[in-house]
Amino acid sequence: MVRKPATLKDVAALANVSRATAARALNSYGYVGDETGRKVQAAAERLGYRGNRLAQALRGGRLPIVGCILGDIQNPFFARIAHDIEVLCRERGHNLVIASSEEELEQEISLLASLQSLSIRGFIVAPASAEGNAHLQRLAAEHVPLVMVDRVAEDVECDSVAVDNEGGARKAVEYLIGMGHRRIGLLQDNARIFTSRERMNGYQAALAASDIKANDRMVSVSQSTVEHAIDATIRLFSQKTPPTALFTVDSLMTQGALLAFRSMGISIPHDVSLIGFDDFNLATFTDPQITVVSQPVSEIGRTAARLLFERLSGKSDHTQKIRFETKLIVRGSVSRRSGS
Amino acid sequence: MVRKPATLKDVAALANVSRATAARALNSYGYVGDETGRKVQAAAERLGYRGNRLAQALRGGRLPIVGCILGDIQNPFFARIAHDIEVLCRERGHNLVIASSEEELEQEISLLASLQSLSIRGFIVAPASAEGNAHLQRLAAEHVPLVMVDRVAEDVECDSVAVDNEGGARKAVEYLIGMGHRRIGLLQDNARIFTSRERMNGYQAALAASDIKANDRMVSVSQSTVEHAIDATIRLFSQKTPPTALFTVDSLMTQGALLAFRSMGISIPHDVSLIGFDDFNLATFTDPQITVVSQPVSEIGRTAARLLFERLSGKSDHTQKIRFETKLIVRGSVSRRSGS
DNA sequence: AGACAATGTGAGATCGATCTCACATATATT
DNA sequence: AATATATGTGAGATCGATCTCACATTGTCT
Known part of the structure; x- marks a missing residue:
């Protein structure tokens, strides 16, 4: 009963054209006759053709996915950041893989390796440790798009967003x-x-x-x-x-x-x-x-995602290291103490 | 400077064997000579070979990724669930794509379509709406592994975890x-x-x-x-x-x-x-x-993930609809009111 | 010695989408 | 009429890993 999703081949067959022509019609490039174009569109429609992003990515480059490794999604601070990143990803047609390092360097390293083998586009990471970030250095050296959020690994040369x-x-x-x-x-x-x-x-x-x-x-x-x-x-x-x-x-x-x-x-x-x-x-x-x-908080995730997409689109050349100001909000939990 | 990750071909070349043999050595199946096996292992090690999960998935089936669509990650309840699901996924060597429907049916539908084209293994969804879930019905009808969490779409036949x-x-x-x-x-x-x-x-x-x-x-x-x-x-x-x-x-x-x-x-x-x-x-x-x-709360996410993996491993045949009990915890925010 | 199994290896097909290239036609230009 | 250019289309290669199949080579048994 598991109906396999329709492939380009199926569409091409139904429309009585070659795969190449079907691809041209659907992605609108090259020359395609009006009539042919319509036939292909109709066939695709009828089969509910969706395109296999795996195959596209295998050939063309990388999956439209952003990988995000934070310390702990349950921390409302990180939850907010994750949410904001997700919203921006969605606007850009990307999906978001979220993983939690649980503040363990080892886990961060293995997650990063696992995500990297998925051929995803870029990473937003809150490094679990300020030191020992050979794995991030390697990433940066290979020019894998990478943004550090909330935390900065000093010895890694890449974009970052943090606060003072x-x-x-x-x-x-x-x-x-x-x-x-x-x-x-x-x-x-x-x-x-x-x-x-x-x-x-x-x-x-x-x-x-x-x-x-x-x-x-x-x-x-x-x-x-x-x-x-x-x-x-x-x-x-x-x-x-x-x-x-x-x-x-x-x-x-x-x-x-x-x-x-x-x-x-x-x-x-x-x-x-x-x-x-x-x-x-x-x-x-x-x-x-x-x-x-x-x-x-509302700026941090958005800014990190923005930096990542700038890098993905090849806009930015130099790395940007952003620091936001913090503010002391005085309410009532501090009392004056006289003497000591 | 972008060093391409090593492919199986590279490993095979370095070890002076064919791709087929290299694959056998690395995935340990079929006959491989001891000597040859070691050579391939060494070559893979030296090149930092990591296997392209995209290519593997394209050929073999689906990516080891679970898709999760919740109402809002910022809600601590969902954050907890997401966290627990992520932990279980990690134990099973899967990654987790998290998306937020922001309680919009339309967005849920489009996210689901987008995730489905990624060829991921299964879904855990908290449906944004109790009705109008044709998209989920279709998924269930095609036997795509699907678990509903926290919320149940009555007209969809699949595993679910909710509370009373x-x-x-x-x-x-x-x-x-x-x-x-x-x-x-x-x-x-x-x-x-x-x-x-x-x-x-x-x-x-x-x-x-x-x-x-x-x-x-x-x-x-x-x-x-x-x-x-x-x-x-x-x-x-x-x-x-x-x-x-x-x-x-x-x-x-x-x-x-x-x-x-x-x-x-x-x-x-x-x-x-x-x-x-x-x-x-x-x-x-x-x-x-x-x-x-x-x-x-601590049971809900874990249980949902457990059900999904049972289904992925083909263990479960009938759908399981789990309901957890709730408990009234009396503290001090209710006072007795005499008369009216 | 000859037949047959066990062991080891490589060539090539496959997954699905895309792109280059070659090959048709049709139209325009001299 | 002959050439050049625009317009459509298909065959086949490619991405990387895996698997089937065919082919060796060695060993074992009658």
């Missing part, structure tokens, strides 16, 4: 210091991850600028999920002298911290002040509302 | 009625969408069972995004006699309702009681915590 992580983090921590805080906690992701590293740099720079000594016990590392962040926050605030303020490096962690504080009976901003990197839906619902460093 | 929407909604509304509410609002998605329709049915069934007359002014329709839900909630509660309780059909709408209530100065559960379908991260952070109907 260090500056954003620094603004946040400086604001906390300005409000009188000295024991400022950092809830961060693995330092291998570019954004986490840059945000940590911003945190440390702000501390250093105010002559506050960095203290490992103020830093907790967790995977970027609500569940892991809850645990990490609890560990951080179970110390004898816990932080008086916390800076979290992404929105899932911010939410984890909120839930942890609730379960520990710690109240914001009375007991602890909080600033999170990346805004989120319910940030204005909580009481108090959460102060955050916001990034232009 | 009507029962879940009914439980929620019965609970509200039991707490003394009579003017119960419904914040729902377009009734064309299967889940929205079933949840509405549950809502109406619960009302009918308690002889409460359905009232259109208690129902507000909105797209499933936080922003739209805010507006819809505001409309609903700007009436002279607004509902005393609200049931929302998904978590983004629940969050929208929460934000709307905050902006209107309506307090939960004092002024209004609230139950949402689908649990979410911050449901236990808000004050009070939100009572929800929870569904086994």
Whole structure:
């Protein structure tokens, strides 16, 4: 019962012409008689001919597919980016293969190899690691269209879209210091991850600028999920002298911290002040509302996709490295602390 | 500089054998001499031979790709499902093409056609509409492996995974009625969408069972995004006699309702009681915590992918229509109302 | 020794679409 | 009328991997 899709040969046969002529009629190139053209069109119509993109790609080049490797689609930040990329791909007649590296370098490498053997047009990647990116270097060296999104692998020469992580983090921590805080906690992701590293740099720079000594016990590392962040926050605030303020490096962690504080009976901003990197839906619902460093999420995915398509169309020659600004949105989760 | 990837021909040439022999050595079938086998392996290694999956698929059948069309990847519910499907695909050596119908039937149809011409192995679809699914019927009739997830198109004969929407909604509304509410609002998605329709049915069934007359002014329709839900909630509660309780059909709408209530100065559960379908991260952070109907999210995507792979491997013969139970999780967002 | 199986290898067809080239006609130009 | 040009069409090659088939070569059994 599995009716095989009609091939060009079938169309040609029905229209009583050769495959070559059928192809000309359907793709409108070369000379085709009016009459013949109509016959072929009709035949194609009747058979529901669709063209096998596999065969087309095998001959002509690559599949109209963009490959996208992100850290975790469940993270609303990446979900938004994936969505925006998908929309642009659709506008350009491309499909989108999405894969999740789950923040594992090994997995990213094997996914990339797997996607590359699909002969797809280009890649948008959020590298799982800031270092050890020989696989990306190789891609770039072979001039495979590649755009890095949200994260930059410094040693890879290709287009990239990211935000001013260090500056954003620094603004946040400086604001906390300005409000009188000295024991400022950092809830961060693995330092291998570019954004986490840059945000940590911003945190440390702000501390250093105010002559506050960095203290490992103020830093907790967790995977970027609500569940892991809850645990990490609890560990951080179970110390004898816990932080008086916390800076979290992404929105899932911010939410984890909120839930942890609730379960520990710690109240914001009375007991602890909080600033999170990346805004989120319910940030204005909580009481108090959460102060955050916001990034232009809606621009990031669109821009990455735009860069990729520019490269695909051969327009751009030099690589573009785009950085968006971040903004501190002051709401109510930070309180002034007098003395220490 | 664009180094073309090595082909089987290159490998064969380097190993001084024919293409046929090289293929045998690499795919280990037929007779191959030990010595020859090693030579070919070495050559492949040296050239970084990777096999062109396009060519393989063109000859042998279909690409090891699963196509997935959901309503909106940004909805955490779908993001979770997409993630789980992707994990299973990866385990099975498949890649995942994700596309978003944006809840438009037209777009779903065109995406499906576009994916089908890619010769991919099978589809997992959350139909945008409960009706008018000729495109899905055609697929099923041609025995293209297809699994419907979260939503069921009644007139399409294929595997499906969904939850007991009507029962879940009914439980929620019965609970509200039991707490003394009579003017119960419904914040729902377009009734064309299967889940929205079933949840509405549950809502109406619960009302009918308690002889409460359905009232259109208690129902507000909105797209499933936080922003739209805010507006819809505001409309609903700007009436002279607004509902005393609200049931929302998904978590983004629940969050929208929460934000709307905050902006209107309506307090939960004092002024209004609230139950949402689908649990979410911050449901236990808000004050009070939100009572929800929870569904086994972690099962849905996995099960859908499992069904698809069973079908791909030809194991299953009859179609499986799976429904998961839902559970009312009572927290603090509903208050008892005496009199009316 | 002769017959037959086991083992190893290569030539060529195949999948479907596209493109080059050669070959027809028909029309225009000298 | 003879040549040049425009207009249509088909045969066959191509993309890369796989598989069938035919052909060797070696070994085994009567």
